[in-house]
Amino acid sequence: MQQYEIILKNEKEKTYRFISWLLISANFITLFLYAFISENNKIIYFILAFSALLSIPVLNYFKFQKLKTRFSIAFIIFAVAWFLTPYWWIGPVNIVFLVLDKAASGKLKVEFHNDKIRFPSLINRDYPWRDLSNAILKDGILTIDFKTNKLIQQQIAEESSSVNEKEFNEFCRQHLIADAERK
Numbered sequence: 001m002q003q004y005e006i007i008l009k010n011e012k013e014k015t016y017r018f019i020s021w022l023l024i025s026a027n028f029i030t031l032f033l034y035a036f037i038s039e040n041n042k043i044i045y046f047i048l049a050f051s052a053l054l055s056i057p058v059l060n061y062f063k064f065q066k067l068k069t070r071f072s073i074a075f076i077i078f079a080v081a082w083f084l085t086p087y088w089w090i091g092p093v094n095i096v097f098l099v100l101d102k103a104a105s106g107k108l109k110v111e112f113h114n115d116k117i118r119f120p121s122l123i124n125r126d127y128p129w130r131d132l133s134n135a136i137l138k139d140g141i142l143t144i145d146f147k148t149n150k151l152i153q154q155q156i157a158e159e160s161s162s163v164n165e166k167e168f169n170e171f172c173r174q175h176l177i178a179d180a181e182r183k
Contacts, residue, residue: 004168006142007157008108008120016104020071023097027078027090028053034085045081052077071101107157110142112171117144119152135172137165 028049035045055073079094103122111118116126117135127146134145137156144152156163 003114004112004163004171005160006110006112006137006163006168007160008110008142009155009157010108011155013105016101020097020101020104024053024056024071024074024078027074027082027094031078031081031085034087038085041084044084048077048081048084052081070105072098075101108154112168114175119144129175129178132176134176137163137168 031049052074075094075098079091082090108120119125
C-alpha cells in the first residue's frame with residue numbers, strides 16, 4: 001500500500017513564536033507584579049514566575065531543538081501559578097495557550113492515502129479522492145484542486161523535497177482516474 005507524506009512550509013511560524021513570546025512576557029510581568037503587591041505567598045509567586053521563564057532555555061537545551069523555542073513547560077508553570085492566586089481563571093487561559101502553541105508549532109504534514117487525503121489543521125481533515133479534481137506537486141509547490149473550485153496551494157518544506165514529483169503525480173493521477181471510473 002503506497003502512501004505519501006508531504007510536509008508543508010509553515011510560513012506563519014515566526015508570527016506564532018512572536019505571539020507566544022508576548023503571552024509568556026505578559027504572564028511573567030503580571031505574575032511578578034502580583035507577587036510584588038501580594039501580602040502572602042510572595043516568595044512562591046516569585047519562584048514560579050522565574051522558573052517558568054527559565055524553563056524556556058532549559059527545555060530548549062535538553063531537547064536539542066534547532067532554534068525552535070518550546071513554550072509548553074512555561075505555560076504549564078504559569079497555569080499552576082495562576083491557579084494558586086485569587087485570579088485562578090487565568091490558569092485555564094494558559095492551558096488554552098499551551099494547546100494553541102502545540103498546534104501552531106507542529107509539522108504541517110499532508111498524508112496521501114489510497115482512499116483519502118488527510119490535511120493538517122487544528123483537527124485534521126480528511127478529503128476523499130472523489131472531492132478532488134486534481135492534485136499535483138511541481139517545483140516544490142503542492143496544489144490540491146477541489147471540485148468545488150476550492151484551491152489549496154502551498155510550498156513544501158525542505159525535508160519533503162526528496163519526494164519524487166513524477167511518482168507522486170502518477171500516484172495522484174491513478175487515484176483520481178480510479179475514483180472517476182467508480183462513478
